[in-house]
Each structure stands twice: as structure tokens, then as C-alpha cells.
Amino acid sequence: MASASAATQVLEVFRYSPEQDPEPHFQSYEVPFHDDWVVLDALNHIKDRMDWSLTHRWSCRMGVCGSCGMMVNGEAKLTCAAFLRDYYPKPIRVEPLTGFPVLRDLVINMDDFMEKLVQVKSWLIPKEPRELSQGEYRQSPAELARYKQFSMCINCMLCYAACPVYALHTDFIGPAAIALAQRYNLDSRDAGEQQRAEAIQADEGVWECTFVGECSKVCPKDVDPAGAIQQAKMAGAIDWYKALLPRGKG
Amino acid sequence: MGIPVHDVLIVGGGGAGLRAAIAIGEEFPDLSIGVVSKVYPMRSHTVSAEGGAAGVIKPNDSLDDHCYDTISGADWLADQDAVEAFVNEAPKELIQLEHWGCPWSREPDGSVAVRPFGGMKIRRTWFAADKTGFHMLHALFQTSLRYKPVVRYDEFFVTKLLVNDGRCQGVTAIEIRTGEVHAIGGKSVILCTGGAGRIFPFTTNAAIKNGDGMALAYRAGVPLKDMEFVQYHPTGLPGTGILITEAARGEGGVLLNKDGYRYLQDYELGEALPLDSPDHPRLRAMELGPRDRLSQAFVKEQERGRTIQGKYGDYVHLDLRHLGQKKIDKQIPFVRDTAKNYIGIDPVYEPIPVRPVVHYMMGGVDTDIDGATSLPGLFAAGECACVSINGANRLGSNSLTELLVFGRRAARVAAGFAIENPAVDEDAIRKQAAEEEERIRSCFLERTGGSETIADIRTDLNTTLDKGAGIYRNEGALKETCATVLELKKRFGEIQLTDRTRTFNTELQNALELEFMLDAGEALAFSAVARTESRGSHQRTDHPERNDEDFLKHSLAYRTDGEPRIDYKDVVITRWPPGERVYGKR
Amino acid sequence: MREGYRRPIPATWWLQKRSYSLFMLREFTSVFVGGYAFFLLVLVSRAQDPASFASFYEALMSPLSIVLHVLALAMVLYHTVTWLNLTPKVVIVWRGEQKLAPFVIAGAHYLLWLVTSGAVVWLVLS
Ligand SMILES: Cc1cc2nc3c(=O)[nH]c(=O)nc-3n(C[C@H](O)[C@H](O)[C@H](O)COP(=O)(O)OP(=O)(O)OC[C@H]3O[C@@H](n4cnc5c(N)ncnc54)[C@H](O)[C@@H]3O)c2cc1C
Numbered sequence: 001m002a003s004a005s006a007a008t009q010v011l012e013v014f015r016y017s018p019e020q021d022p023e024p025h026f027q028s029y030e031v032p033f034h035d036d037w038v039v040l041d042a043l044n045h046i047k048d049r050m051d052w053s054l055t056h057r058w059s060c061r062m063g064v065c066g067s068c069g070m071m072v073n074g075e076a077k078l079t080c081a082a083f084l085r086d087y088y089p090k091p092i093r094v095e096p097l098t099g100f101p102v103l104r105d106l107v108i109n110m111d112d113f114m115e116k117l118v119q120v121k122s123w124l125i126p127k128e129p130r131e132l133s134q135g136e137y138r139q140s141p142a143e144l145a146r147y148k149q150f151s152m153c154i155n156c157m158l159c160y161a162a163c164p165v166y167a168l169h170t171d172f173i174g175p176a177a178i179a180l181a182q183r184y185n186l187d188s189r190d191a192g193e194q195q196r197a198e199a200i201q202a203d204e205g206v207w208e209c210t211f212v213g214e215c216s217k218v219c220p221k222d223v224d225p226a227g228a229i230q231q232a233k234m235a236g237a238i239d240w241y242k243a244l245l246p247r248g249k250g
Numbered sequence: 251m252g253i254p255v256h257d258v259l260i261v262g263g264g265g266a267g268l269r270a271a272i273a274i275g276e277e278f279p280d281l282s283i284g285v286v287s288k289v290y291p292m293r294s295h296t297v298s299a300e301g302g303a304a305g306v307i308k309p310n311d312s313l314d315d316h317c318y319d320t321i322s323g324a325d326w327l328a329d330q331d332a333v334e335a336f337v338n339e340a341p342k343e344l345i346q347l348e349h350w351g352c353p354w355s356r357e358p359d360g361s362v363a364v365r366p367f368g369g370m371k372i373r374r375t376w377f378a379a380d381k382t383g384f385h386m387l388h389a390l391f392q393t394s395l396r397y398k399p400v401v402r403y404d405e406f407f408v409t410k411l412l413v414n415d416g417r418c419q420g421v422t423a424i425e426i427r428t429g430e431v432h433a434i435g436g437k438s439v440i441l442c443t444g445g446a447g448r449i450f451p452f453t454t455n456a457a458i459k460n461g462d463g464m465a466l467a468y469r470a471g472v473p474l475k476d477m478e479f480v481q482y483h484p485t486g487l488p489g490t491g492i493l494i495t496e497a498a499r500g501e502g503g504v505l506l507n508k509d510g511y512r513y514l515q516d517y518e519l520g521e522a523l524p525l526d527s528p529d530h531p532r533l534r535a536m537e538l539g540p541r542d543r544l545s546q547a548f549v550k551e552q553e554r555g556r557t558i559q560g561k562y563g564d565y566v567h568l569d570l571r572h573l574g575q576k577k578i579d580k581q582i583p584f585v586r587d588t589a590k591n592y593i594g595i596d597p598v599y600e601p602i603p604v605r606p607v608v609h610y611m612m613g614g615v616d617t618d619i620d621g622a623t624s625l626p627g628l629f630a631a632g633e634c635a636c637v638s639i640n641g642a643n644r645l646g647s648n649s650l651t652e653l654l655v656f657g658r659r660a661a662r663v664a665a666g667f668a669i670e671n672p673a674v675d676e677d678a679i680r681k682q683a684a685e686e687e688e689r690i691r692s693c694f695l696e697r698t699g700g701s702e703t704i705a706d707i708r709t710d711l712n713t714t715l716d717k718g719a720g721i722y723r724n725e726g727a728l729k730e731t732c733a734t735v736l737e738l739k740k741r742f743g744e745i746q747l748t749d750r751t752r753t754f755n756t757e758l759q760n761a762l763e764l765e766f767m768l769d770a771g772e773a774l775a776f777s778a779v780a781r782t783e784s785r786g787s788h789q790r791t792d793h794p795e796r797n798d799e800d801f802l803k804h805s806l807a808y809r810t811d812g813e814p815r816i817d818y819k820d821v822v823i824t825r826w827p828p829g830e831r832v833y834g835k836r
Numbered sequence: 837m838r839e840g841y842r843r844p845i846p847a848t849w850w851l852q853k854r855s856y857s858l859f860m861l862r863e864f865t866s867v868f869v870g871g872y873a874f875f876l877l878v879l880v881s882r883a884q885d886p887a888s889f890a891s892f893y894e895a896l897m898s899p900l901s902i903v904l905h906v907l908a909l910a911m912v913l914y915h916t917v918t919w920l921n922l923t924p925k926v927v928i929v930w931r932g933e934q935k936l937a938p939f940v941i942a943g944a945h946y947l948l949w950l951v952t953s954g955a956v957v958w959l960v961l962s
């Protein structure tokens with residue numbers, strides 16, 4: 001892909017190889033500038049043509065697999081959706097997502113999230129079991145709309161990287177996992193709210209959140225995890241008051 | 251030290267792999283299940299699928315109609331017993347997914363909604379807006395978390411099938427995080443590794459689609475079936491190859507040439523109804539014709555000089571403007587987002603530039619109707635397999651359903667196999683894994699003096715397949731491609747890596763993936779040169795007619811030390827004798 | 837501890853991004869909200885006894901106290917506004933497939949705030 005102009009741009013990339021570096025460092029690469037290139041294209045160019053040891057995750061290149069989240073000039077971004085032209089001609093600093101341990105270069109360890117998904121029981125716990133022969137559950141477009149937004153999460157971890165609470169206390173269940181729990185809580189087919197409350201109404205759950213709100217700002221899919229958390233707090237508080245009433249449910 | 255051994259070992263955590271895992275978890279709760287995937291399951295390529303999944307559900311539809319559309323779409327190269335099984339089980343599988351929480355789009359009465367899709371006579375494509383694959387994959391993945399017997403090996407890269415005593419008994423896999431090479435045993439093994447679109451330069455496929463499973467089976471002596479059939483999707487964004495889903499046309503979008511003319515009407519796809527006609531878009535006609543015919547029409551139009559020239563090659567326009575913002579935002583919001591983000595065009599106001607792009611492999615590991623291969627203990631399902639229901643051209647939205655139907659079918663038979671057969675021979679497979687580790691070390695990690703790079707060989711493979719095995723093919727070009735692929739395999743022997751560390755060594759992984767791609771490319775090119783007819787997506791300018799006499803047969807490519815051996819096997823015909831493919835007739 | 841290299845978090849992390857600093861400011865204003873509530877309690881307890889109230893009132897007229905009051909007012913206003921702006925995230929009202937627009941929710945809360953404040957002013961003045 002030769003470009004007419006010879007414009008270039010500098011990428012300052014976080015490098016860390018546990019077998020070779022005691023400490024991370026930054027390495028600069030000068031890559032060709034194309035106004036339709038995203039940061040991921042530049043990283044792939046470096047990997048293919050300049051430095052094969054550069055390590056990053058990616059797959060779909062269309063903003064849906066959630067692999068390619070990194071810090072781009074300090075902001076959590078999907079690098080397949082962050083265009084060079086928005087930074088040109090300034091250099092771009094690329095780092096692994098904050099708040100996570102780094103395995104190598106731009107690759108983070110996200111085991112923690114994978115376990116939290118199980119803790120919050122992010123799967124459908126049916127209200128009433130249904131046989132296949134009975135066909136689908138009925139769900140009106142309005143009922144679908146209730147939870148749809150929270151079902152759009154691609155598990156990209158940008159929200160965790162933007163969350164100072166998570167960076168300081170990794171026990172915090174965190175934005176995406178809570179949003180996914182809410183996704184099922186709000187589904188008309190589901191009756192698992194009580195079971196999920198165990199995890200999300202615990203100290204490490206919604207109550208750890210101080211509502212910084214950054215998670216929703218960086219979310220590339222408009223999931224609004226901050227909203228999910230506050231709504232879960234509200235639901236939890238209402239349940240708590242109800243429990244104080246003599247007949248439990250009031 | 252013992253090695254991990256499972257009753258059923260599944261390679262791949264996409265739609266097919268996860269459906270298989272859940273099937274065993276549900277139906278055989280006592281069996282242990284391993285799921286090995288080179289990416290976290292929810293990153294698998296199924297996540298990118300947009301348009302929908304086909305299954306008969308509405309009263310105006312019938313199973314026979316779905317069968318007929320699929321078989322004629324496949325240009326009669328599909329096995330009709332497999333198609334019937336597929337069509338029968340499709341609705342149950344889609345309902346099952348609904349019961350697991352998949353947020354299918356709905357009708358006002360709360361039943362699931364269906365949309366029209368290319369080559370289908372009746373609306374039967376279930377959808378979740380235009381992120382169907384994403385929602386299906388996440389619903390499957392999250393459901394799979396419920397099953398304790400499912401042990402996941404996330405970010406483990408399988409390099410070899412371990413075959414002992416004539417039976418597949420496991421795999422070797424590199425734990426990407428540490429670089430350790432493991433032997434993982436399985437009394438039966440199911441390959442669900444997806445397609446191979448990345449062997450072409452311009453594709454909708456993600457970076458992980460390198461034909462891994464196809465090559466793994468091919469190397470173990472299992473033939474690859476119908477590899478010459480490659481689907482070009484007519485509407486990819488020039489440059490990146492990002493897909494604009496067929497649902498855009500299902501909702502009424504139209505294709506225009508440089509004069510703003512709906513050129514498809516010149517290619518036996520029916521007449522162009524006015525956009526405000528209540529019958530637009532007409533099913534099985536014009537923009538809703540099958541993908542092979544639409545992509546071929548593009549090339550013809552290009553030859554007539556009626557496409558538009560752009561920086562990344564010629565293109566035509568996909569016009570959605572008449573749908574209006576409301577419909578676009580409700581039914582195909584991701585199309586609008588994608589076009590806006592990646593090419594700066596808002597389809598509400600401007601047509602989208604599109605061109606045909608490599609999208610799907612109809613061919614794959616030869617299996618029977620239950621996913622069993624010719625190697626005992628080895629099964630395959632999903633895009634890496636060829637059952638075949640897709641024949642010479644897959645219909646859009648049949649693949650997602652295929653993952654479910656055949657993922658489950660393969661799982662049940664693989665589970666049965668595991669129950670009936672003796673334990674794996676751990677010593678034998680551990681020894682084989684050690685040999686594989688040694689190969690990786692000496693050929694890649696510790697080798698010196700090589701002269702070739704991954705990028706160069708990959709680029710040359712891409713280029714030669716594009717040249718010889720594109721939408722239109724001929725003997726001369728294909729022969730050249732065959733020769734080049736063999737040459738590239740030789741050059742691969744000279745590969746030199748630079749990264750000698752173990753932790754997350756993606757250079758090593760890319761090299762091994764390239765090796766898989768070379769095998770898939772080889773089977774493809776040699777099968778294509780041997781098929782001297784035109785059928786579905788395989789169009790030979792030197793043999794422009796379909797030839798049922800000689801080629802109503804599946805090609806089988808067997809690996810040898812030299813050129814692959816190409817053999818054939820009959821297509822199963824039950825109720826639909828081969829006929830003419832007619833589109834656009836009232 | 838999870839495997840991998842953990843980057844240290846500097847104590848000044850909240851200065852590195854404007855939004856974090858604004859968040860810290862919002863948290864900091866709670867000190868004034870709490871402080872003023874305490875002040876009101878003291879005020880009420882003093883009001884029981886006219887003698888001590890007079891001296892208390894005197895102290896309140898000092899320039900320092902006035903500066904503190906203006907500051908407290910600013911902080912409490914900031915606190916209130918930032919929270920009211922967040923209400924649309926917490927309170928979701930559905931109309932069929934549509935959510936009630938955020939500005940309506942926030943607007944309703946502002947209105948409620950004005951009405952309550954008005955009522956308090958009316959109570960105190962009369
Ligand atoms: C952009 C796009 C849109 C599409 N839209 C539609 C649509 O609307 N309707 C439709 O029916 N079809 C659609 N398709 C086709 C369909 O999505 C795919 O055919 C299908 O998702 C493939 O699923 P799979 O489970 O076979 O494989 P994948 O989802 O590709 O999963 C493969 C799995 O195998 C693993 N794997 C691969 N190699 C290895 C290895 N060596 N070691 C370990 N693990 C490995 C991967 O990690 C991954 O988990 C679309 C395809 C594309 C590209």
C-alpha cells in the first residue's frame with residue numbers, strides 16, 4: 001500500500017518482555033501515515049515490516065471482537081477504531097490497558113474478568129422452564145429494549161481500564177460484569193436477580209463504585225455500565241428497605 | 251507427570267465449538283469436556299456475523315422450501331440428506347438459543363422476527379438487529395459458563411493432532427502465555443476451528459481464520475472436500491474488506507453502477523421493481539439473488555467499464571438512502587456505524603462504495619452427516635467442516651444455523667464414541683507431543699540461517715490465490731497458482747524467526763498459521779484446477795458450463811509428499827434432481 | 837496476585853486526567869456538605885439558648901465566616917449540580933421502546949430541587 005506522500009507518524013510503544021526486560025520501556029517507531037489507517041494498522045505494519053517481536057492482540061478489525069483495547073495517548077480505546085488522522089502529526093503513545101497486569105508488551109492478563117463473569121452468573125436463569133416444542137418465550141420489543149443496551153458489551157475491558165476504583169481495588173467486580181448481570185436481571189425471561197445479588201450487592205459489588213462515570217465515557221458500544229451499576233444500587237437499596245418491612249416483600 | 255485427558259476434546263470456541271460443548275454438558279453430564287481455543291471464546295470469528303440465522307418458523311414457510319432454496323443455491327452440490335437434517339433441526343436450535351437468552355429481534359406480538367435474505371424464497375432469517383453472530387456467540391459463551399465439566403484452555407494454540415493406533419487421541423497445543431507445549435488427550439476430538447479466508451488478500455475474515463483445522467486434519471490423512479468453492483460476498487468495503495451485511499439488501503438496499511443504474515437486471519436476476527413498489531425487495535431476485543451470481547455480475551460490469559474507480563480498486567454503490575434514517579437505525583444500525591467510522595460515509599445521505607470480498611469457505615474437512623471424518627475419533631463441525639449443506643455456494647444465514655445443528659450432532663456422536671472406546675494411550679501421545687515440541691524448537695525457535703520472512707510468503711500466497719483462484723478462473727492461471735503454492739511451501743522451509751522468547755510469542759504462532767494457510771491454499775488450488783466445469787462459486791472461463799455428468803461430485807484433496815491427490819465422491823440426491831438455477835422469475 | 841507485570845499507580849493518578857480531577861473535586865465537596873450539615877446542627881442547638889446564640893451570631897458575622905459560607909455555598913452547589921446531572925443514569929423511565937430523554941429526568945430533579953429550596957426559604961423567612 002504505497003502512499004503518494006511520504007508522510008510518517010511516530011508511535012511510542014510500551015514494550016515489556018518478561019524474559020528479557022526487568023522493567024518496561026518505550027520504543028519509538030516511525031510508520032507511514034495514511035489517513036484511513038487505524039492505530040492497529042500501524043501496529044500490524046510494525047509487526048510485519050519492522051519488528052516481529054511486537055506483541056498485541058487483535059482479530060476482527062471491525063470493533064466487535066473486543067481484542068484490541070489499549071491505551072492510546074492515555075485514553076482507553078479500541079485500536080481498530082482509533083484513526084491515526086485524529087492524532088496526526090503528533091506522536092501516538094500506545095500502552096496496555098491500565099489496571100491489568102501486563103503479560104507482554106500490549107497484552108494484558110484478563111483472567112480476573114473471566115472469573116467475575118462466572119461470579120455474577122451472567123447467563124439466563126429462566127423464570128419458567130420451557131420445552132423446545134413450546135416454541136420461543138414471548139418478549140415484546142419494549143421488553144427487549146429494557147436490557148438490549150447492556151447486552152451489547154463486547155468484553156473489551158476499556159471500562160475497567162478507565163476505572164480508578166478497579167485500578168486500586170481489583171476485587172471490585174467492575175463495570176462490564178455488573179452491566180452483564182443487569183442485562184439478565186432486566187430480561188423478561190429471567191428470574192435470577194436474587195442469585196446474582198449475592199455477588200453484585202456484596203461489598204466488592206456495586207457499593208464499591210463511587211460513580212466516577214469514566215467507564216461509560218470510554219465504552220465503544222454505548223453500554224453505559226455506570227448506569228447499570230447505579231440502577232443495580234437502586235434496586236439493591238429498594239430490596240433492602242423492602243426487607244425491613246414486616247412481611248418481607250411489602 | 252500426567253497429562254490432561256478429556257472424554258471429548260473440542261478445538262475451537264466459536265459458535266460450533268461452544269454449541270458442541272453445551273450439548274455434551276446437557277446430554278452427557280458425566281463426560282469431561284475440554285475446549286481449546288487460540289483466542290478467548292467470545293473473540294471467535296462468529297462474533298462478526300451480522301445478518302442472521304435461517305430456520306423455518308413462520309406459518310407461511312415450509313421445510314421443503316428451505317431445502318429447495320439451499321440445494322438450488324448450492325448449485326446441486328449439497329448432500330440432500332444433510333440438507334434435510336439441517337433444515338429439520340434448524341428451528342429447534344434457534345429456539346434453544348432463544349431459551350438461552352439470545353436477544354432475537356421481535357415482532358410486536360413478542361414472537362421472533364424474520365427478515366429476507368439472499369437466495370431465500372421466503373423470509374426465514376432470524377436476526378438480532380445486525381449483530382446476530384455477536385449475540386449468538388455471547389449467549390452460547392455465557393451459557394457454557396454454567397457447565398462445570400467444561401474445562402477451557404483459552405489462548406492455547408493447537409499445532410497437531412495426535413493419532414495413535416489409527417485413532418485420534420488428542421492434540422498438542424502451545425499455551426500462548428507461557429510458550430509451553432502441552433499434550434491434551436481426548437477420547438474423541440472435534441475440530442471447530444472456522445474458515446480460512448485469510449489465505450486471500452481481501453477478505454471479511456478476522457486474523458484468526460487461517461484454515462488451521464483444515465490443515466490439521468489434512469496432515470492427519472483426512473481429505474479436504476470441495477475446497478475450490480470460495481464465497482465472495484458482493485458487498486465489502488474497499489480497502490479494509492469490512493463487511494456490509496446482506497441484511498442491508500434484505501431491508502431494501504440496492505446496487506448501482508457508475509450511472510446509478512441497477513445493473514443486476516442485466517444478469518438474469520429479474521426485473522428492477524421501483525423502490526416504492528410494495529413488492530420491493532423481491533425475494534430470490536435482483537439484490538436478493540445468491541452471492542455467487544451477484545459477485546460474478548460485478549466482474550462482468552467491471553469488464554464493461556461501468557464500475558467506479560477508486561483508490562482500492564473498482565467498486566459499485568450500495569444505496570440505502572430510500573430506507574430512511576428510522577429504518578436504518580432500527581434494523582441495521584451497525585451498518586451505519588461501520589460506514590460512518592471506517593469510510594466517513596453516512597448511508598442515510600450517501601450510497602456506500604462496495605466490492606466483492608472473500609467471505610466464506612464452502613469446503614473443508616470431509617465429514618458425514620454426523621460430523622465424523624474418515625479418521626476414527628476425529629469429528630468436525632462449523633465452517634472448517636464440509637458436511638456438505640453448502641455445496642458450490644452457501645446461502646447467507648445458513649452458516650450460523652449450521653454451527654448449531656452440526657455442532658450438536660457432532661457432539662452427540664463424539665460423546666458416544668468416547669463412551670464406547672478405551673482410554674487414550676497417554677504415553678504414546680505424550681511422546682508424540684515431545685516430538686512436536688522438538689520440531690517447533692528446531693524448525694522455528696532455535697533455527698538460524700533462514701532467509702525467508704512470514705510477511706513475504708504470506709503476501710505471495712495471498713497474491714497467487716487472488717490471481718488464480720478468484721471469481722473467474724482458468725486453467726493457465728490456476729496451474730500457475732498451483733506451482734507457486736508448492737514453491738512457497740518450499741520457501742517456508744527457509745523461514746527465519748527473530749523472536750526467541752516463549753511468552754506470548756505471536757511471531758511463532760503466525761509462522762505456524764502460515765504453514766496451515768499453505769496447506770489450505772494447496773488443497774484449494776489443486777481442487778480448482780481439476781474441476782473442469784463451472785458451478786456456483788467456481789467459474790471457469792475455459793469451461794463455462796455446469797457438467798453434471800462428470801462433476802456432480804465432491805472433490806476430495808488428500809495430502810501427499812508432493813502434489814495433493816484429488817479424488818471424487820458422489821453427491822447424495824434424495825428428492826430434488828439437479829435442475830436449472832432460476833432467479834428473478836415471478 | 838495475578839500473573840504479569842503490575843504498573844505502579846502514582847499517588848497523583850487523579851491529577852493525570854481532567855475527568856478524574858473533577859471527580860475528586862466532587863468527592864471533596866462532600867466535606868462541605870457534611871460540614872455544613874454539622875454546622876446546621878450546632879446552629880439549631882444554640883438557638884435553644886438565646887444567650888449563647890447571640891455570641892454565636894456575632895462570630896458568624898466575621899469576615900472569615902462569610903468567606904467560609906460563600907465557599908461552602910459554591911461547593912454545595914457544585915455537589916448538587918454534578919449529582920443532579922447524573923440522575924438520568926439512575927432513574928430510567930420507559931415509554932414503550934423509548935427511554936424518557938435524560939434532560940427530562942434531570943430537569944424534573946432540578947425542578948424538585950428548586951421547589952424544595954423555595955419551601956425551605958419560605959419556612960425560614962416566615
Ligand atoms: C463478517 C462476517 C459476517 C458473517 N455473517 C453471517 C451471517 O449473517 N449469517 C451466517 O449464517 N453466517 C455469517 N458468516 C459466516 C459465519 O459467521 C461463520 O461461518 C461462522 O461464524 C464460523 O463459526 P465457527 O464456529 O465454525 O468458527 P469461528 O467462530 O471462526 O471459531 C473458530 C474457533 O476456533 C479456534 N481455533 C482456530 N484455530 C485454532 C487453533 N489452531 N488452535 C486452537 N484454537 C483454534 C478459534 O480460537 C475460534 O475459537 C459471516 C462471516 C463473516 C466473516
Ligand code: SF4
Pocket residue numbers: 152153154155156157158159160175176179215218219220221222223224225
Ligand atoms: S461495558 Fe463497554 S467498555 Fe466495558 S467491556 Fe463492555 S463494551 Fe467494553
Ligand code: FES
Pocket residue numbers: 058059060061062063064065066067068069078079080081
Ligand atoms: S480487532 Fe476486534 S475489536 Fe478491534
